[in-house]
Amino acid sequence: MKEQLRTLIEQALDRLRSAGTLPADASAAFVLERTKSREHGDFATNAALALAKPARTNPRALAQALVAALAPNALVEKVEIAGPGFINFFLGPAAYHQETRRVLDEGVRYGCNTTAAGRRTQVEFVSANPTGPLHIGHGRAAAVGDCLARALAASGAEVTREFYYNDAGVQIENLARSTQARAKGSKPGAADWPADAYNGDYIGDVAEAYLRGDRVEFENHVVTGAKNPDDIDAIRQFAVAYLRREQNADLAAFGVKFDVYFLESSLYGDGKVEETVRELVKHGHTYEEGGALWLRTTDFGDDKDRVMRKSDGTFTYFLPDVAYHLSKWQRGYQRAITELGADHHGSLARVKAGLQALDMGIPKDYPEYVLHQMVTVMRGGEEVKISKRAGSYVTLRDLIDEVGRDATRFFLIARKSDSQMVFDIDLARSQSNDNPVYYIQYAHARVCSVLRQLDERGLKWNRDNGLAKLARLDNEHESALMVEISRYPEVVEAAALNLEPHLIASYLRELANALHAYYHAHQFIVDDADLRDARVALAVAAQQALANGLDLLGVSAPEQM
RNA sequence: GCGCCCGUAGCUCAGCUGGAUAGAGCAUCAGCUUCCGAAGCUGAGGGUCGGGGGUUCGAAUCCCUCCGGGCGCGCCA
Numbered sequence: 001m002k003e004q005l006r007t008l009i010e011q012a013l014d015r016l017r018s019a020g021t022l023p024a025d026a027s028a029a030f031v032l033e034r035t036k037s038r039e040h041g042d043f044a045t046n047a048a049l050a051l052a053k054p055a056r057t058n059p060r061a062l063a064q065a066l067v068a069a070l071a072p073n074a075l076v077e078k079v080e081i082a083g084p085g086f087i088n089f090f091l092g093p094a095a096y097h098q099e100t101r102r103v104l105d106e107g108v109r110y111g112c113n114t115t116a117a118g119r120r121t122q123v124e125f126v127s128a129n130p131t132g133p134l135h136i137g138h139g140r141a142a143a144v145g146d147c148l149a150r151a152l153a154a155s156g157a158e159v160t161r162e163f164y165y166n167d168a169g170v171q172i173e174n175l176a177r178s179t180q181a182r183a184k185g186s187k188p189g190a191a192d193w194p195a196d197a198y199n200g201d202y203i204g205d206v207a208e209a210y211l212r213g214d215r216v217e218f219e220n221h222v223v224t225g226a227k228n229p230d231d232i233d234a235i236r237q238f239a240v241a242y243l244r245r246e247q248n249a250d251l252a253a254f255g256v257k258f259d260v261y262f263l264e265s266s267l268y269g270d271g272k273v274e275e276t277v278r279e280l281v282k283h284g285h286t287y288e289e290g291g292a293l294w295l296r297t298t299d300f301g302d303d304k305d306r307v308m309r310k311s312d313g314t315f316t317y318f319l320p321d322v323a324y325h326l327s328k329w330q331r332g333y334q335r336a337i338t339e340l341g342a343d344h345h346g347s348l349a350r351v352k353a354g355l356q357a358l359d360m361g362i363p364k365d366y367p368e369y370v371l372h373q374m375v376t377v378m379r380g381g382e383e384v385k386i387s388k389r390a391g392s393y394v395t396l397r398d399l400i401d402e403v404g405r406d407a408t409r410f411f412l413i414a415r416k417s418d419s420q421m422v423f424d425i426d427l428a429r430s431q432s433n434d435n436p437v438y439y440i441q442y443a444h445a446r447v448c449s450v451l452r453q454l455d456e457r458g459l460k461w462n463r464d465n466g467l468a469k470l471a472r473l474d475n476e477h478e479s480a481l482m483v484e485i486s487r488y489p490e491v492v493e494a495a496a497l498n499l500e501p502h503l504i505a506s507y508l509r510e511l512a513n514a515l516h517a518y519y520h521a522h523q524f525i526v527d528d529a530d531l532r533d534a535r536v537a538l539a540v541a542a543q544q545a546l547a548n549g550l551d552l553l554g555v556s557a558p559e560q561m
Numbered sequence: 562g563c564g565c566c567c568g569u570a571g572c573u574c575a576g577c578u579g580g581a582u583a584g585a586g587c588a589u590c591a592g593c594u595u596c597c598g599a600a601g602c603u604g605a606g607g608g609u610c611g612g613g614g615g616u617u618c619g620a621a622u623c624c625c626u627c628c629g630g631g632c633g634c635g636c637c638a
Contacts, residue, residue: 029578036581046580049618059618083581084618129638171638292636303564303634310636317638345565346633373566374631415574418566420631422573427587436586438600446598453597498578506575509585520593520602561600 001099001486004075005043005089006032012069013047021065022055034487041080041088042095042483048085059085096482097470103485103541104463111492111548117156120332123149124367125339126251127164130243131175132200134250134396136375136412136423137341142396143412143554144372145339146256147501150552152337155496160333163258164324167240168265169317174198175243176236182207183229202243210238218245219261250396255405255554267323273315276323276358277308285357300353321347322354329355329362336367337499342418345371370499372417378424394425403428406555410437413553414505436509440546441558443512447543448559450524450536459525459532466537469530473538477518481542484514488545492552501553508549515542 009032016022030047048063055062063081070079077092103110125145128138146161153159166172178197186192188199197203209216210225216238223241226234251258267273277293280286285296291311295318298305308319328336338348348369355362377384377394384394399408407428414436415421428435454461473482491507494500524535547557 031578031580033580036584040581044581049580086581166638169638290636294636307636312636314636316636341632342566343632344638347638349564371566419574420567424573427573435600439586442598442600446601450597457597502575506585513585516601517603519597520599523597525597561598 001075001091001095002032002043002490004073008070008073008076009045009047009066011071012066013051015069016055016065019069021062022051034490035088040082040086041078041090043089043091044082044086045089046086048081048087052085063087093471093474093479096479096486097467099486100470100482100538100541101467103544104467104537107544108548108551110544111489112154112156113489113493113496114156115493116152116335116496119157119334120160121152121157121335121337122160122162122328122331122333123152123337123339124162124164124328126256127340128247129166129169129171130240130247131171132198132243133202134247136377136394136396136399137372139254139396139399139408140372140375140412140417140421141339141341142251142254142256143409144370144417144501147413147504147553148337148339148370148496148499150554151492151496151501151504154492154552157335157496160260161256161258162260162262164262164264165244166264166317168268172236172240175203175239176232178203179207179210179239180229180232180235183211183235202246206239206242209242210235214242216241216245218248250400253400253405254396254409262324262327264320264324267320267327272323272327273320276319276326276354279358279360280308280322280354283357283359295354295357297350297353297357300356302349302353306350306353318347318350318354321351322358325351325355325367326358326360326362329360329366338367338369340369340371342371342373368499370417373420375412376420376422378422379426381426384425399423399425399428406441407435407437409554410440410505413501416500416502436505437555438561439516440508440512440550441556442561443515444543444546444550444557445559445561446515446519447539447546450539453525454536457525461536461540462529462533463537463540465530466533466535469534470537472531472534475522477514477521478535478538481514481518481538484511485541485545487511488549491549495552504549504552508546508553511542511545511549515539515546 009030013022017024030045030050032043032045035041035044048066049059052059052062060081063085067079067081067087075091075095075098076089078090080088080090082088123145126134126138126141128134134142149159149161174196175198177194181192181194181197182204188197211227211229213225213227215222215224218241221241223238225238228234280295285299286308287294287296292307293309294305295308296305306318307316309315325336340348352364352366355366356364379394402425403411411423411428451461473479487507488511491503495503522535524532524539526532526535550557
């Protein structure tokens with residue numbers, strides 16, 4: 001709908017250019033947007049305001065010329081010039097009838113676009129180390145990353161979801177030692193308890209399972225507890241397997257599936273780390289100092305140079321990170337989007353600097369990134385402190401169990417990811433009207449209910465007749481709902497383009513509101529068959545948009561509540 | 562100290578690639594069910610968009626500065 005209008009305007013601008021009203025090189029960066037108020041029509045553009053200067057004329061005059069150059073279009077009922085030179089487009093009912101038909105024709109595909117068509121895109125998110133259960137912050141990462149992936153896929157991208165984890169570093173040693181201490185009967189606080197150990201109760205569970213000889217399956221691996229508390233290698237393997245399995249189960253329960261699990265250790269195994277060092281040295285952005293090998297990241301905007309190989313010969317985390325992102329590029333992802341906590345923001349600048357230093361033609365904005373801010377958890381009116389070492393924190397599993405998958409996902413996705421948010425567990429779990437997810441789901445279920453009613457009354461909805469009789473829908477609520485529905489494709493596109501999945505959540509609330517209001521104002525199931533068919537057609541279109549939008553959020557669209 | 566993010570109604574948050582009277586939910590108050598599900602609808606009150614400058618025809622939005630909060634700034638990950 002919007003695209004058609006935009007094309008119309010572009011064509012008119014071309015005419016003005018060839019007529020000499022506009023200079024041939026006048027750039028056409030103008031905005032076409034939905035109006036806030038219907039008094040200003042359906043869409044407005046600032047094209048005349050934006051192009052007045054290069055045209056060396058005043059905006060109102062240019063607006064008039066532009067309007068005069070517009071080709072007649074069946075969808076546009078009226079065009080007005082307003083204020084300093086806005087051009088307001090009033091669409092006729094036919095435009096919305098066409099759109100409503102499109103919704104029913106396209107079904108689950110309604111709202112898809114091609115703005116990212118054919119681009120091999122990788123979204124990396126969560127990427128938690130296997131040293132403990134996932135907490136609410138990972139939940140936010142999972143919700144944001146997964147919704148982004150869905151929105152990008154709906155925009156035509158070929159999306160791969162990837163989870164990267166460290167399976168070999170210092171923290172894993174720490175995990176192994178913690179588990180071993182537990183297996184030997186020590187506990188946090190005891191004299192022989194390791195200083196930096198993980199104190200959570202789950203370590204005890206891992207140790208017990210190990211001593212029992214439990215069999216753990218995950219990602220095509222099978223690991224069996226060796227029972228021997230002195231075998232640190234076996235303990236390490238088992239603990240990683242155990243926690244990976246738990247994390248995967250939590251993510252599955254959250255409705256998130258990954259295509260690729262990438263192990264940091266593989267970067268050493270296949271020589272990628274060495275290759276990265278070699279390339280960096282070769283391109284001359286490194287130097288040795290104090291026995292360490294440094295990368296001159298300051299050449300690429302970092303505020304200080306970074307050590308890549310420590311004087312003891314081991315690598316800092318920074319180098320495998322670069323090697324990992326290099327592998328993304330080499331695996332053919334034209335776009336890589338990294339979703340991570342804002343506390344890791346600094347590492348991104350380094351990774352990007354590292355990629356540039358490789359001098360391999362990797363774009364400067366590779367990878368793109370989306371940051372999420374911290375989540376404060378409230379329970380019983382008090383903040384729940386998150387501390388992995390202390391072992392007291394709200395796990396993602398707790399939330400899914402207490403709050404439900406749908407509400408948890410919705411809450412975590414509904415806020416812009418780069419603002420901090422408060423997650424009030426009591427509020428989220430309340431099955432009341434405080435809870436926006438139910439409001440939206442209810443709107444969907446409500447249409448299902450109408451369809452059931454139709455059936456119970458022995459009335460058949462004639463889809464084609466309904467679409468043919470859309471002209472019968474002429475009240476305010478009906479036109480408002482048609483407008484809301486027609487916005488859906490624009491919202492999907494904006495969410496994918498700006499990497500802002502929360503837009504979908506806000507939109508769905510507005511769509512649900514339009515549906516609820518309509519439902520209350522008018523009876524859908526009326527005796528007049530034409531009117532009934534038409535109203536049900538509109539309701540079903542709304543249902544489809546709701547279902548499609550909820551699907552992008554990974555939230556279910558129930559047929560009844 | 563430096564960098565990034567944030568500061569919008571009592572509370573939780575949208576709006577931010579500049580646009581027309583600043584929005585929603587909750588909370589408060591007042592209404593709405595002989596009727597397809599009231600997990601709903603309608604209405605009211607509530608704002609120096611943290612403060613101050615600047616750019617512009619136009620600023621919640623861009624720039625500067627100050628205040629207040631968060632997170633980073635290791636030969637830790």
